[in-house]
Amino acid sequence: MKRVSALVGMCLLAGVAQAVSQTYSIDPSHTYPSFETSHMDISVWRGKFNRSQGRIELDRERQQGSVDVRIEAASIDFGHDKMNEVARGEHYFQAERFPEIRYRGPLRFEAGQPVAVDGELQLLGISRPVPLRIQRFRCLIHPLLRREVCGADATAEFDRRDFGMDYAAQYGSTQVRLAIQVEAVLDPKPGPR
Numbered sequence: 038m039k040r041v042s043a044l045v046g047m048c049l050l051a052g053v054a055q056a057v058s059q060t061y062s063i064d065p066s067h068t069y070p071s072f073e074t075s076h077m078d079i080s081v082w083r084g085k086f087n088r089s090q091g092r093i094e095l096d097r098e099r100q101q102g103s104v105d106v107r108i109e110a111a112s113i114d115f116g117h118d119k120m121n122e123v124a125r126g127e128h129y130f131q132a133e134r135f136p137e138i139r140y141r142g143p144l145r146f147e148a149g150q151p152v153a154v155d156g157e158l159q160l161l162g163i164s165r166p167v168p169l170r171i172q173r174f175r176c177l178i179h180p181l182l183r184r185e186v187c188g189a190d191a192t193a194e195f196d197r198r199d200f201g202m203d204y205a206a207q208y209g210s211t212q213v214r215l216a217i218q219v220e221a222v223l224d225p226k227p228g229p230r
Contacts, residue, residue, distance in 0.1 A: 058096040061187055061221035063106065065090055068219045070108055074197070078209035084124070086138075088112035093221045095187070100146035104154050104169075106219075108138040128204035135161050140169075150174055154191070160200040169193045169217070185223040192216050 071085035091106035110132040113124050125132040142156020151174050158167040169191040176187040193215040198206055 057098045058094060058101075059185075060224045061093040061095060061185075062224055063089065063091040063093065064186070064220045064222055067188075068217075068221075070106075070215065070217045072213050072215050074213045075210040077205075082115060082120070084113055084115040084120075086110075086112045087114050093187070095144070095151075097149065100149065102144035102146075102151060103142065104144060104156060105141040106139065108140075110136055110138050129202060131161060140167070151189070158195065158200075161202060163200045165195070165199050167193050167195045167215075169215075179222070182222060184225070186220055187223075188218070188220040190216070190218055 065088060068089050069085045069087070070089055071083065073081050073083045076082045086108045088109040089106060089112075091104070093102065093104050095102040110130045111125055113121055113130060113132075115121055115124065124130055130138075139159040140154075140156055142154050144151045145153040145155055152171050154169040154171070156167065156169060157164045170193065172190045172192060174187070174189045176185055178184070179186040195213055195215075197203070197211045197213050203211070
């Protein structure tokens with residue numbers, strides 16, 4: 038009898054542990070990974086990616102979680118058609134050969150809130166650590182969706198040469214600053230089977 042009680046208790050605890058972790062799907066219509074970089078040290082060019090998707094796992098009780106984001110390289114947008122074409126081409130993002138940019142890694146918490154992602158950026162087939170700093174994080178029940186939505190602003194910096202993107206490096210800084218606005222909607226719980 039004790040063994041049965043212990044087994045039931047373990048099953049219940051396992052169920053509670055699973056219920057604590059929640060999955061959020063990134064809302065592509067409210068998420069825009071943007072960036073800025075030097076143009077020959079004359080001016081700063083700013084652009085964004087218009088198409089992204091992904092998931093965020095969040096376990097507030099354990100202060101754990103993870104991020105997995107996929108960005109369509111060809112969706113790069115400087116607001117300048119010729120620059121978009123150049124950026125998609127062989128000297129920069131090589132969008133036909135490497136159609137996806139991916140970022141994934143674990144969340145880091147402080148005082149119950151996510152403050153960073155210790156993740157890896159995969160660009161042009163090369164993966165490198167690129168930590169994200171989370172400036173702002175907030176969740177609320179969306180008035181239209183009637184589900185929890187979480188949003189964040191995050192920033193990071195990296196050198197594009199670390200990913201083999203060294204075209205025209207002699208003309209100015211190769212540092213890239215990321216600024217990402219993201220919103221993610223809590224996935225509905227699966228119903229009984």
